[in-house]
Amino acid sequence: MQERSDEQLMAAVMAGDQVALAALVTRHHAPLLGYLYRLAGGDRQLSEDLVQETLLHVLRQHTYQFDRPFKPWLYMIATNLARDYFKSAAVRQRWREGDSEEALLHLYDNEPSPEERALVAEQGSEVRAALAQLGEEYRVVVVLRFYQGFSLQEIAETLQIPLGTVKSRLSVGVHRLRTVLAPVQKGVD
Amino acid sequence: MPHPQSSWPFERPEQLADALREQGASPEECADLLPAVRRLSEWQAPQPEPADTRRLLAHLTPELPAPSPVRQAIREHRQHRVAFLLATARAQVSLFGLGFWLVSALITLIGVGAVVVLRNVVPDQALVLQALVLRISGPLLAFLGTIVAFRGRGARVLELELVCLPSPLQLAIARLVIVLGYDVGLSLALSLLLWAGGSSQVLALTLSWFTPLLLVAGLALLLSLRLSIQVAASLAYGSWLALLTISTISNLQSLLLAPALLVLPGCIGLAGLSIGLLCLHADMHRLLPHP
Numbered sequence: 001m002q003e004r005s006d007e008q009l010m011a012a013v014m015a016g017d018q019v020a021l022a023a024l025v026t027r028h029h030a031p032l033l034g035y036l037y038r039l040a041g042g043d044r045q046l047s048e049d050l051v052q053e054t055l056l057h058v059l060r061q062h063t064y065q066f067d068r069p070f071k072p073w074l075y076m077i078a079t080n081l082a083r084d085y086f087k088s089a090a091v092r093q094r095w096r097e098g099d100s101e102e103a104l105l106h107l108y109d110n111e112p113s114p115e116e117r118a119l120v121a122e123q124g125s126e127v128r129a130a131l132a133q134l135g136e137e138y139r140v141v142v143v144l145r146f147y148q149g150f151s152l153q154e155i156a157e158t159l160q161i162p163l164g165t166v167k168s169r170l171s172v173g174v175h176r177l178r179t180v181l182a183p184v185q186k187g188v189d
Numbered sequence: 190m191p192h193p194q195s196s197w198p199f200e201r202p203e204q205l206a207d208a209l210r211e212q213g214a215s216p217e218e219c220a221d222l223l224p225a226v227r228r229l230s231e232w233q234a235p236q237p238e239p240a241d242t243r244r245l246l247a248h249l250t251p252e253l254p255a256p257s258p259v260r261q262a263i264r265e266h267r268q269h270r271v272a273f274l275l276a277t278a279r280a281q282v283s284l285f286g287l288g289f290w291l292v293s294a295l296i297t298l299i300g301v302g303a304v305v306v307l308r309n310v311v312p313d314q315a316l317v318l319q320a321l322v323l324r325i326s327g328p329l330l331a332f333l334g335t336i337v338a339f340r341g342r343g344a345r346v347l348e349l350e351l352v353c354l355p356s357p358l359q360l361a362i363a364r365l366v367i368v369l370g371y372d373v374g375l376s377l378a379l380s381l382l383l384w385a386g387g388s389s390q391v392l393a394l395t396l397s398w399f400t401p402l403l404l405v406a407g408l409a410l411l412l413s414l415r416l417s418i419q420v421a422a423s424l425a426y427g428s429w430l431a432l433l434t435i436s437t438i439s440n441l442q443s444l445l446l447a448p449a450l451l452v453l454p455g456c457i458g459l460a461g462l463s464i465g466l467l468c469l470h471a472d473m474h475r476l477l478p479h480p
Contacts, residue, residue: 016254022246029242034234044235052248059252124232131232145208146229149198152211170212178225 006070014064025055028071031148032078038143039082042128050085054078072157075148079140079158086136130180138173145170197230282367289337290371293330297375300326300398301382320397324433327398328405330375332426334368335409336418361466365406372402393451400455405429407461414468 004012004023012020032054037047057077058064064073131139144150144158155166199205205226209219237245303322311318380395405425412421 014254018250018253021249021253025246025249026242029245030236033237037234038232042232048237048241052245055245055249056252059249059254062254127228127232131229142229145212146205146226147198147234167212171214174209174212174214174222174226177229178222181225181228 006074007066007068010058010064010070011066013059014062021059028074032074035075035143035148036078036082038128038131038147039079039140041132046085050078050081053081057081069154069157072154075144075150075158076160083136126181130177133180134173134176138169138176141166141169142173142177199230202227285337285367289333292333293371293375296326296329296333297379301379304383304394316393319394321433321437323394323398324401325430327402328426328429330372331402331405331409332422334372335406335413335422335425338364338368365462365466369403369406372399376402396451396455400451400453400458401429403458403462404454405458407458407465410465411461411468414465 004020006024006027009020009024009027013024029051033047033051036050036054037044040046040050054074054077058074061077064070131142134142140159141155144155145152150158152163152166152170156163159166199208202223206219206223209222209226210216214222300323303326304319307318307322376395376399379398380391383394384391405422408425408428409418409422412424415421416424
């Protein structure tokens with residue numbers, strides 16, 4: 001039997017179909033968790049909470065238009081929720097007080113200190129730190145493009161920005177990543 | 190406990206280079222950027238276990254919309270709106286009774302008969318008199334149809350209609366479709382009869398009959414928003430007859446009922462029907478019985 005599209009499943013979910021909900025969640029749970037995990041700087045618990053909150057919004061808001069692609073809409077909600085979370089006063093305060101080493105990775109556009117570099121010894125932490133240094137608008141497009149495999153058009157729909165802006169943000173983001181990751185790269189070679 | 194790791198969406202190295210090119214990087218830039226971009230795969234995200242997904246579903250399931258069976262049935266029917274309207278109209282046909290169909294047909298036949306007789310008896314003034322007869326008999330059908338089609342509102346069946354699957358507005362549209370459809374059918378039959386009888390002014394005579402019918406139906410529906418359906422229909426038909434009388438006995442006939450203005454009553458009637466239907470929906474609460 002042909003697999004139902006996201007849009008067909010969403011229409012069924014809005015009619016109260018539990019089977020469709022299970023199919024939709026199973027399909028998107030892992031990619032969405034991966035996306036929010038990277039936006040949250042590797043905080044597993046926070047990313048799981050954001051996944052749950054995103055899907056609750058999907059069910060409660062009733063704003064989905066069935067002629068729109070589902071995936072960009074889903075990721076738009078997830079992105080907005082993550083942004084709202086990091087903008088909240090309590091979170092910003094916690095970061096300022098530095099009650100967690102992880103919080104250092106959330107601070108955007110800051111140069112990593114030698115101590116931070118020492119913390120990122122595990123595999124991938126260098127990349128995580130490099131992404132954390134990008135501005136939020138650049139990090140989101142890089143994650144959508146290179147981890148989620150979104151097309152440029154899908155990113156534009158998700159973030160509701162013009163295609164040209166997507167390209168320019170990707171270009172800036174990738175060049176900044178190269179600047180940060182290049183010294184390591186030379187060392188590896 | 191270590192979690193399973195997510196997969197990297199770029200299976201082949203060329204795909205990564207293609208992605209960079211697509212976003213506007215030149216070949217030299219691609220070569221420069223690729224090593225850094227390739228390193229992104231070093232940071233893997235955890236994959237949820239099936240148990241995690243089940244737990245998430247357990248949280249989400251209570252939030253599923255739970256439309257009532259009635260709402261679900263309405264939604265299913267809306268997907269086939271035209272078929273649904275036709276089925277509703279078919280169901281409403283039984284409410285009209287045989288008398289309505291026979292009387293309507295009889296009025297039409299009398300109109301046609303009068304037209305034929307007048308053509309033979311007074312050939313010099315035939316067209317004016319024929320038009321007059323049709324302008325009286327046509328709206329009479331509208332008067333009859335409006336009373337029959339909307340008598341349910343006066344008969345206090347609105348409570349019953351409100352609990353039916355089709356909305357009262359859909360029922361009203363369905364009834365209008367039936368009545369006007371039948372009248373259009375009669376109008377076409379009349380035209381055919383006149384054409385077969387050798388009349389040279391078939392279109393003018395048909396319009397003389399049909400456009401006042403629309404006018405009276407529209408006016409009756411509009412008036413029924415504030416008056417009982419019998420009073421509204423009588424007032425609409427009475428007003429039309431008064432206008433007809435005044436224009437016939439005075440010199441206004443050439444002005445009010447000029448051939449160029451034959452379509453005007455029909456347009457006014459259609460506008461009245463549209464406004465009446467829209468207001469009928471918004472005005473429905475007035476028709477509910479007061480406690």
